Amino acid sequence: MTVIVRDLRPGDRSDVESFARVRHLALPYILWTPDAILHHVTRTSPEARFRSLVAEEDGETIGTAQVSLAHDSPEPGQGLLNIYVHPERTGRGAGGRLVRAAEEHLSAHGATKLFAWLLDEPANRAFAERRGYRAGRTAHFLRLDLAEAALPPLPAPPAGVDVRTAADFLADPRPLFQLDAETHADEPSDVDHEFTDYEAWVEETWQHPLLDRDLTTVVVADGRPAAFSVAFTDGGSRYATAMTGTARAYRGRGLARLAKTYALHRARAAGCTQALTGNDSGNGPMLAINRSLGYEICATEVRYVRELG
Template identity: 35%
Template sequence: MRIRLAQPDDAPAVVALRAVVHPYLVRGVESTRKMLTDPPPHGGWTAFVAEDAGRVVGWTSAEPTGTTAAADFGDINLLHVHPDWRRRGIGTALLKAATDHLGPLGVRRVRTMAQTDSLGFARRHGFTVSREVRYSALDLNPAPALPVPPPGVRLLPIADLDPHLLYAADVASAVDEPGDVPVDAKSYESWQYDVWDNLGLDKAASTAAVSGGEVAAFSLVKRDGDRMWSDYTGSVPAYRGRGLARLAKTAALHRAAAAGVRIAYTSNDEANAPMLAINARLGYRPVAAQWSCLTELT
């Protein structure tokens, strides 16, 4: 077994591994390959795989967090090992590779996500459990009906929008998003990479509620075959309380189903009561939980 830097040609194996460990996550081969070929523009992102006899059995990525003004904060993303290869030190080796990468970049505080059965591993390696995140699924057979917007509101696929309008709404809606650090430093370049240029983004299904020339609410769809991920549903604070986020998400789910999507997944911080309520009304059911875990590098 060896730990090495991930390469673009690892994308199919990485996606296959993710399907075993996290079947509720949606990221296709081509979008994974693009991330490995052309990493995020804020700099410092890298990924590692664990390889045993030529087979990829573990994965993680690490980066300084590019969406917060906290300069010393970083993420170790989605560290996971195939169930048949656990308890052999692979997770520990991947974690060390990630922290060794982050330390020289000035990162001192680190966040990672752990499934419930991995919390013991996180605690043994000095992490403190912070926040619970709920993962949910929705069967799109039958799909929600296309909703009728209220007067003065149009439901548009984001393909019809100037992306700068969507970016402005994304930034405004994320200001009070629950989390371990505020989302207060999302540049347009970073957003364009993560969202607009993402190969999995379905711009025909992703929907915005537009009022007075502004994006008031939106729901983004990232797709891989007949599976989709509700990447982010947000509402601009000035437009909240009108049901526009639920309106946009319902329309996005309807359009995705009409284009062949059969199951939708999403995640929410357990403190995000408004979004959890929207998902409950739409019929989402919980399928998994993960926990954010924090530590400080020495």
């Protein structure tokens, strides 16, 4: 039996579905749908040199990779690769072949430093370290049983503060772009990102198929979005927080917690029964908010780094 690596076939729905299924089995703490996979393939900036790779054995998809350059970072030469193998198909060489293909692609396009997230498990750590990667920062996946959780009651917004949804900004989402750019710039990360292209943000973020504008909660203060909690849903019962943040001038006022509390109540009212989120392990304030809302850590991942050449 031979494992081959090839590009995902975006025009083949069954191929995309298999890709999403392997991702879900390997990493069930993130929402994976065929439409979301296709969105990344078709909407990611050409400057990212983005590729989705498939490891196939006897016609079965057993491994996947998403590979890109951090094109929106002020530091050039940074590559991103995330490799996930079907948990019942490990040890067959799929992961190693995907890593080699990803590294060759990124190196050919000028990458000199590679970053990869791995679930914090001994076999995964050993796999990365054998290939010259060193462990860096960690992050946590958190989960909340929305069907049973005792959510805190909805607080009354402070004077001069209004709680809205992203749907209220359909006519002009630019204020949300500005808030997203500011909060992302302050996220703990190995790779800095700068959101400066509004049209690209509309294509990649505002039009993302998982974005639920009715559940995405926006706190408005002084006439501008001051905090938000971005909601992704998979069309079923799962809800995920894609981002929660507050503009710098409004931090320390409890607005992020206000946004997330409203978002969770709205998600439960919409029929969602499971809430997912993730936080860098160094993001103490957000971890504290999530724990106060009932979230529990369900898995941890490690960022591995390799310098090329």
